[in-house]
Amino acid sequence: MNVMQPIDRIRGAVHDKERHESGHKHVTGTAEYIDDMPEPAGTLHAYLGLSQRAHAEILSIDFDAVAASTGVVGILTAVDIPGENDVSQAHKHDDPVFATGLVEFHGQPIFAVIAESREDARRAAARVKIDYRDLPHVTDVIEATEANYPLVIDPLKLERGDIADGFARARHILEGEMRIGGQDHFYLEGQISLAIPGEDEEVTVYASTQHPSETQHMVGQVLGVPSHAVTVNVRRMGGAFGGKETQANIFAAVAALAAKKYGRAVKIRPDRDDDMTATGKRHDFHVDYKLGFDDEGHIDAVDAVFAARCGFSADLSGPVTDRALFHADNCYFYPNVRLRSRPVKTNTVSNTAFRGFGGPQGMVGGERFIEDIAYTLGKDPLEIRKLNFYGGEGRNLTPYHQTVEDNIIGRIIEELEQSADYAARRADIVAFNRKSSVIRKGIALTPVKFGISFTKTEYNQAGALVHVYADGSIQLNHGGTEMGQGLYTKVAQVVADEFQVDLDRIRVTATSTGKVPNTSATAASSGSDLNGMAAADAAQQIKARLVKFAAERFGVAESDVAFEPNVVRAGIERIPFPDFIKAAYGARIQLSAAGFYKTPKIHWNRAEGRGRPFFYYAYGASCSEVSVDTLTGEYQVDRTDILHDVGRSLNPALDIGQVEGAFVQGMGWLTMEELWWDAKGRLRTHAPSTYKIPLASDRPRIFNVRLADWSVNREETIRRSKAVGEPPFMLGISVLEAISMAAASVADYLIPPRIDAPATPERVLMAVERLRCQGIEDNDAGLPRRHS
Structure with a gap:
C-alpha cells in the first residue's frame, strides 16, 4: 500500500459554506424534475x-x-x-x-x-x-361557527395556573380579536x-x-x-x-x-389554476383573547381561543391547530393561561401543512397580545416584550408544561438591539413622525422561540442507507426529501465528515421507499436533525468494521486507527482512502449499513395537555423599519436586521439562504398574500394574476442577516446544529409590527392599531383612518394623553 502525507482538512466538511449540490443545475435548467423525465413509450x-x-x-x-x-x-x-x-x-x-x-x-x-x-x-x-x-355553504370561519358547523377534530386545551385568580388580580383587563389570513404555497413546480x-x-x-x-x-x-x-x-x-x-x-x-x-x-x-383551487393552504385563523396585566405591562393572565378555517375534511388540521397553541406564548411567560383551539369545518378545500405548521399563526396572536398591552400603556412594545420573557426558576414553564431549559432569547435580543441601533433609530422615527403629515415610519424588534420536533411522536425517527463501493466512492440514501432547502448537501457533508473524505466522493441518490422504508415526512424542520443522525449512524457502523479490520491487518490497537482527511491511519501508516477500501473489500468486510435514529426525551399527552413535545428550541430576532403612505396605505420595508440561532451551523451558506427566504415568505404572508372566496364559494385568488407574492423589489432596501455563531445546541443533535427550515419564517412578524407602529403614530401611539393580517394597503389605510378618528374623539373627550 502507498503511504501519503496527511492533509489538513477535507473539502466540503461539516460547518463549511458548501454550495447546494444541485444549485448549478437549478440556475442552468439541467436539474431534472418529473416533468423533465423522458416519458415511457405510450x-x-x-x-x-x-x-x-x-x-x-x-x-x-x-x-x-x-x-x-x-x-x-x-x-x-x-x-x-x-x-x-x-x-x-x-x-x-x-x-x-x-x-x-x-x-x-x-x-x-x-x-x-x-x-x-x-x-x-x-x-x-x-x-x-x-x-x-x-x-x-360557508367559507368563513366565523360564519361557520355561527352556523354551528362541526369541528373536524377534537379541540385542544392548554391550561396552567389559576386563570380566574389571574384576572381578579390584574390591574388592567383588555379584550380583542384578530384575523390571521391563510397563504398559498405557490411552489414553482406544481x-x-x-x-x-x-x-x-x-x-x-x-x-x-x-x-x-x-x-x-x-x-x-x-x-x-x-x-x-x-x-x-x-x-x-x-x-x-x-x-x-x-x-x-x-x-x-x-x-x-x-x-x-x-x-x-x-x-x-394540473394547471396552476386547478392546482391552487384543489389543494389546501395555510389555515386562516380568528383569535379571540382576553388579557390581564399590571401598570408596568407584566402579563397576569391570558385566555384565548384560536379558531381555524380547516376546510371540508380534517387533513392535518388537528396537529396544525395544536401547534398554534404551542407557540401562542412565543418567548413570553404567562403566569395564568388558558388556550383553546377550534378547528372548524368549512366548505373550502382542506387546509394543510405550511412552513411553521400553525406555529406562525399562534405566534402572531402572541405578538398581538404584546402590541395591545404596549399601546394601551403608551410604551415601546419592545419594553413589554423584554419584561415578559421567559426567565429563571418560576418563570420557565410553558402552557403545555414543558420547561424552557435552553433560553438564549435575552442575548439574541440584546445583540440585535445594539447592532441594529434600535433605540436611536426609534427615537429618530418618533421625531420624524411628529413632523411628517403623510409618510409615517415604524420600527419593531420581535423575537422567535420555535419548538423543534414532530408533535406526532412516531414521526421523530429516520433511516438511512450507506454503501461504500470498492473504489472508495460512497452512495448515500435517506428518508428525507430535497425541495431546494439543501438537505441532500447537509447530510452528504455529515457522511463526508464521518469518513473524512472530500464531499465530491459522496453521491446522494433519490429518496425511495424501496431503499429506506417507513420514512417520516420531510417537515417540522427536522430533515437534517433526523436524517443526518441516521446517516451518521450508518457510517459509524461501517467505520467500526473498518477499524477492526485495520487493527488486525496492521497489527495495531483499534485506538491507533483513525480516519484522517482522505486517508486512514493505522499506527504510523497512512493509507489513501480508496486503497484502504479496496483492501477491506478484498478481505470481505461488509461495506454497507442501514442507519437509524429516533429523537430522545420527547413525550406528549394530548388529552392532558402536558408533556415535552419539543426536543429543543430555536431562537431568533428581527428588526424591521417601514415607511407608510397614510393617504394610500402603501408601504415599503426600508431595512431589516436579523440575528438567528441555528446552533453550530452544518452549512452557514445554506442556513443564511434559508433565513433570508423564510423572512421574505413570512413577510409576504403577513402583508400581501391574500386568499379570497366569492359569494358562491369560489376561490378567486387562484393564479399569479390574482394572488400576489413578494417580488425581489419587495425585499428590504437594506437587508442584514447574521447567524448567532456563538450558539451551540445543548442537546445532542447532529454536530450540535439546530433546525432552520421553519423558525426564521416568523421573523417576518417584525414587518407587521413596524407597520402597526407607523399606523399608531396618527393617534400618538395611544391606541392599539389592531391591523388584521395580511396588512394589505387597504387594511392599513382603513386602520389609519380609524385610528385618526378615534384619536380625535379621545382628545375631544379630554382623555389623558401618554407619550411613548
Whole structure:
C-alpha cells in the first residue's frame, strides 16, 4: 500500500459554506424534475374533473361528450377504485379521491379523464355535464361557527395556573380579536406524479411529495394492495413548503390507479389554476383573547381561543391547530393561561401543512397580545416584550408544561438591539413622525422561540442507507426529501465528515421507499436533525468494521486507527482512502449499513395537555423599519436586521439562504398574500394574476442577516446544529409590527392599531383612518394623553 502525507482538512466538511449540490443545475435548467423525465413509450395523461359548486348533491353526471373527445382512453370515478376511495389522514375516511353523491367545496375532484395527451385530457374534462342540487355553504370561519358547523377534530386545551385568580388580580383587563389570513404555497413546480405499472400488483410512482412513505401507503390503500407492491421515488421537488406533505397523495393515487387499469405509464399535472383551487393552504385563523396585566405591562393572565378555517375534511388540521397553541406564548411567560383551539369545518378545500405548521399563526396572536398591552400603556412594545420573557426558576414553564431549559432569547435580543441601533433609530422615527403629515415610519424588534420536533411522536425517527463501493466512492440514501432547502448537501457533508473524505466522493441518490422504508415526512424542520443522525449512524457502523479490520491487518490497537482527511491511519501508516477500501473489500468486510435514529426525551399527552413535545428550541430576532403612505396605505420595508440561532451551523451558506427566504415568505404572508372566496364559494385568488407574492423589489432596501455563531445546541443533535427550515419564517412578524407602529403614530401611539393580517394597503389605510378618528374623539373627550 502507498503511504501519503496527511492533509489538513477535507473539502466540503461539516460547518463549511458548501454550495447546494444541485444549485448549478437549478440556475442552468439541467436539474431534472418529473416533468423533465423522458416519458415511457405510450404514456397516457390524466386530468381531474373538479366540482363547480361549493356544497351540493350530485344529481347526475353526463360523460358522453367527455368520452367522445379526441384522444380520450377512459374516465375514472369512484367505482373504478379497487381499494378504498380515501386518502385521509389516520384513516378518518373523510377525504375521498373522487366525490360521490356530495361535493363539499368548489374544486373538489369528481372524476379523472385519461387521454393520449395532457391537452386532450384537460379539454375533455371541461366538457362534462353535471346536475347539482345546491346546499347552503360557508367559507368563513366565523360564519361557520355561527352556523354551528362541526369541528373536524377534537379541540385542544392548554391550561396552567389559576386563570380566574389571574384576572381578579390584574390591574388592567383588555379584550380583542384578530384575523390571521391563510397563504398559498405557490411552489414553482406544481403537483405532479408519474406512475409506471409493473407485473402483478407492482407499481412505481415518481411523485413530487414530501412524505414518500405516506404516499406509498395511500397508493396501496387506493389500489387495495400492500405497501411492498408500491415504490415511490423522489429525486427533488421544485418547492413544497408543506403543500406536498399530504396534498401530493391524490395525484399519485390517480396516476397509479390509471396506470394499473390501462397497463400504461400515466402522468398527471394540473394547471396552476386547478392546482391552487384543489389543494389546501395555510389555515386562516380568528383569535379571540382576553388579557390581564399590571401598570408596568407584566402579563397576569391570558385566555384565548384560536379558531381555524380547516376546510371540508380534517387533513392535518388537528396537529396544525395544536401547534398554534404551542407557540401562542412565543418567548413570553404567562403566569395564568388558558388556550383553546377550534378547528372548524368549512366548505373550502382542506387546509394543510405550511412552513411553521400553525406555529406562525399562534405566534402572531402572541405578538398581538404584546402590541395591545404596549399601546394601551403608551410604551415601546419592545419594553413589554423584554419584561415578559421567559426567565429563571418560576418563570420557565410553558402552557403545555414543558420547561424552557435552553433560553438564549435575552442575548439574541440584546445583540440585535445594539447592532441594529434600535433605540436611536426609534427615537429618530418618533421625531420624524411628529413632523411628517403623510409618510409615517415604524420600527419593531420581535423575537422567535420555535419548538423543534414532530408533535406526532412516531414521526421523530429516520433511516438511512450507506454503501461504500470498492473504489472508495460512497452512495448515500435517506428518508428525507430535497425541495431546494439543501438537505441532500447537509447530510452528504455529515457522511463526508464521518469518513473524512472530500464531499465530491459522496453521491446522494433519490429518496425511495424501496431503499429506506417507513420514512417520516420531510417537515417540522427536522430533515437534517433526523436524517443526518441516521446517516451518521450508518457510517459509524461501517467505520467500526473498518477499524477492526485495520487493527488486525496492521497489527495495531483499534485506538491507533483513525480516519484522517482522505486517508486512514493505522499506527504510523497512512493509507489513501480508496486503497484502504479496496483492501477491506478484498478481505470481505461488509461495506454497507442501514442507519437509524429516533429523537430522545420527547413525550406528549394530548388529552392532558402536558408533556415535552419539543426536543429543543430555536431562537431568533428581527428588526424591521417601514415607511407608510397614510393617504394610500402603501408601504415599503426600508431595512431589516436579523440575528438567528441555528446552533453550530452544518452549512452557514445554506442556513443564511434559508433565513433570508423564510423572512421574505413570512413577510409576504403577513402583508400581501391574500386568499379570497366569492359569494358562491369560489376561490378567486387562484393564479399569479390574482394572488400576489413578494417580488425581489419587495425585499428590504437594506437587508442584514447574521447567524448567532456563538450558539451551540445543548442537546445532542447532529454536530450540535439546530433546525432552520421553519423558525426564521416568523421573523417576518417584525414587518407587521413596524407597520402597526407607523399606523399608531396618527393617534400618538395611544391606541392599539389592531391591523388584521395580511396588512394589505387597504387594511392599513382603513386602520389609519380609524385610528385618526378615534384619536380625535379621545382628545375631544379630554382623555389623558401618554407619550411613548
